[in-house]
Amino acid sequence: MSKLILRALSGETLSTPPIWMMRQAGRYLPEYRATRAQAGDFLSLCYNSDLAAEVTLQPIRRYGFDAAILFADILLLPQALGADLWFETGEGPRLSTITTMAEVQALRSKDSIHETLAPIYETVRILAHELPQQTTLIGFAGAPWTVATYMIAGRGTKDQGPAHALKATDRAAFAALIDVITEATIDYLSMQVQAGAEVVKLFDSWAGSLKGQDFTDFAVKPTARIISALKAKHPGLPIIAFPREASAGYIGFAKATGADCVAIDNSVSPEWAAENVQSTGCVQGNLSPTHMVTGGQDLIDATRRVKAAFQGGPHIFNLGHGITPDADPENVALMVETVRQR
Ligand code: CP3
Numbered sequence: 001m002s003k004l005i006l007r008a009l010s011g012e013t014l015s016t017p018p019i020w021m022m023r024q025a026g027r028y029l030p031e032y033r034a035t036r037a038q039a040g041d042f043l044s045l046c047y048n049s050d051l052a053a054e055v056t057l058q059p060i061r062r063y064g065f066d067a068a069i070l071f072a073d074i075l076l077l078p079q080a081l082g083a084d085l086w087f088e089t090g091e092g093p094r095l096s097t098i099t100t101m102a103e104v105q106a107l108r109s110k111d112s113i114h115e116t117l118a119p120i121y122e123t124v125r126i127l128a129h130e131l132p133q134q135t136t137l138i139g140f141a142g143a144p145w146t147v148a149t150y151m152i153a154g155r156g157t158k159d160q161g162p163a164h165a166l167k168a169t170d171r172a173a174f175a176a177l178i179d180v181i182t183e184a185t186i187d188y189l190s191m192q193v194q195a196g197a198e199v200v201k202l203f204d205s206w207a208g209s210l211k212g213q214d215f216t217d218f219a220v221k222p223t224a225r226i227i228s229a230l231k232a233k234h235p236g237l238p239i240i241a242f243p244r245e246a247s248a249g250y251i252g253f254a255k256a257t258g259a260d261c262v263a264i265d266n267s268v269s270p271e272w273a274a275e276n277v278q279s280t281g282c283v284q285g286n287l288s289p290t291h292m293v294t295g296g297q298d299l300i301d302a303t304r305r306v307k308a309a310f311q312g313g314p315h316i317f318n319l320g321h322g323i324t325p326d327a328d329p330e331n332v333a334l335m336v337e338t339v340r341q342r
Contacts, residue, residue: 005067005136008282008314009199009238009260017307017315018066019339020138021332023322024059025071028292029329031058042087046072049122056127060135062329063336067136067199067316068127070192072120074142074203077188078151080116081180082108097154099166101173110184117188121195128196139197141189143204143243144181144222151177160209167214182222186229193234201240201263202226208245215249220256227258240284244321254281266320270309282314287335289319292327299331303338 004018025032035055039045046052056071075093079085084096098104114121127137141147145163152174153162167174189200207219227239241259243249245267254262254277264273264285277283287306291299307317317339323332 003066003134003136003198005138005199005316006238008316009240011282011314013311013313014315015311016340016342017310017317018136019317019336020065020067020069021059021323022069022289022319023324024063024065024069025055026323027325028323028327028332029058029062031055031062042073043085046076047119049119049126052119052123053126053130056123057130060131063332065135065336067138068131069138069140069201070120070124070127070197072123072140074140074147075150076117076120077113077141077181077184078147080108080113080188081110081184082106083151092156093150095150095154097162098151098177099162099170099173101170101176104173104176104180107180110180110187113184113188114191117191121191124192124195124197136198137196138199138201138240139189139192140201140203141185143202143207143219143226143241144178144185145207145210145218146203146205147181147185148174148177149206151181160206164209167218178218178222182225186226189226189230190233193230193237199238199240200230201242202259204241204243207243207249208247215246219243219246219249220253223259224257231258240316242284250277252280253277261314261316263318264320270306274309274312278310278313278315282316283310284316284318286318286320289321289323289327291335292319292323292331295328295331295334299334300338303335307339 032055035051036045039048039051052071056068060068075085086094149160149163152166210219223241238260240261242263244265261282261284264283266286266288291302
């Protein structure tokens with residue numbers, strides 16, 4: 001097993017951490033913007049396997065990242081379950097809303113999602129064939145809570161208010177929706193693995209808004225269920241979990257869910273995460289994406305700080321959240337060079 005990402009995920013401490021970047025295929029890259037224009041729009045790009053594979057490969061060619069992440073979106077699964085999905089330019093995603101048990105029950109069965117998602121599996125197959133042999137292919141899905149927040153509100157929200165409201169007023173419908181997403185996510189990720197994904201990652205972008213018992217019930221438990229089902233089907237499959245802004249909830253998250261690696265956002269310090277999270281296994285993160293906009297000596301210092309904080313254990317270098325469209329591609333090159341300097 002020579003791929004660096006797989007070595008880190010198996011618990012090995014490496015002198016130079018492997019590196020990739022959330023949203024590494026994205027609008028900050030001129031070649032991404034050109035391919036998206038060729039596809040027509042973002043969703044057409046996701047469902048065009050050849051072009052989706054092309055944009056996945058672009059940051060690998062440019063920076064030689066150690067991992068490629070499948071180009072797709074966490075909201076394709078709700079679409080495959082029957083929700084309407086579209087993207088408002090400059091604003092973000094819009095979906096038809098789910099607010100009642102009847103609407104949860106009217107969703108498509110998990111066995112019929114693959115018809116819609118077939119082009120995504122084809123993208124994975126193309127990538128498994130075309131990636132350089134040292135590059136690890138990561139598949140992904142949203143974690144059930146985060147996906148549910150978009151399905152309930154029909155859009156991104158600052159405080160996930162509509163999802164919290166449904167949880168409070170119709171617990172049965174809310175729990176049923178979480179179950180539907182959980183079961184569909186297992187099958188979706190399993191198909192990605194069968195197509196050639198070597199690692200999968202669960203994005204729980206809004207985990208930080210779940211407190212107390214809710215965090216256990218709707219961030220930890222669905223994640224644990226997905227991981228145990230995937231590991232039963234695919235023994236040895238490494239899984240990264242990202243309960244973003246979980247703060248103290250990061251502690252013990254890997255053990256409670258069975259994740260091989262916990263991705264850490266940049267609202268906690270790397271020193272804190274090294275002491276409290278990396279002490280029990282591999283971590284990924286957590287440079288602030290703002291450095292990709294501002295660059296300079298601050299970027300170099302902050303990159304060295306993250307690398308140094310995590311050098312005593314298994315670590316995959318990454319940002320604490322996705323790179324933003326206003327980032328400068330030169331700053332990404334500077335980060336990669338700084339990480340790989342001995
Ligand atoms: O990381 C990668 O390069 C792989 C592809 C990927 C995308 N989205 C492509 C994308 C991944 C892993 C995601 C995950 C995703 N999608 C999350 C979880 C991670 C996170 O950022 O918290 C969420 C919440 C979504 C839902 C989503 N997709 C939103 C809210 C938006 C609009 C905000 C924005 O950044 O524009 C998207 C659009 C999206 N997904 C883009 C990309 C490259 C930009 C669309 C474009 O090209 O116009």
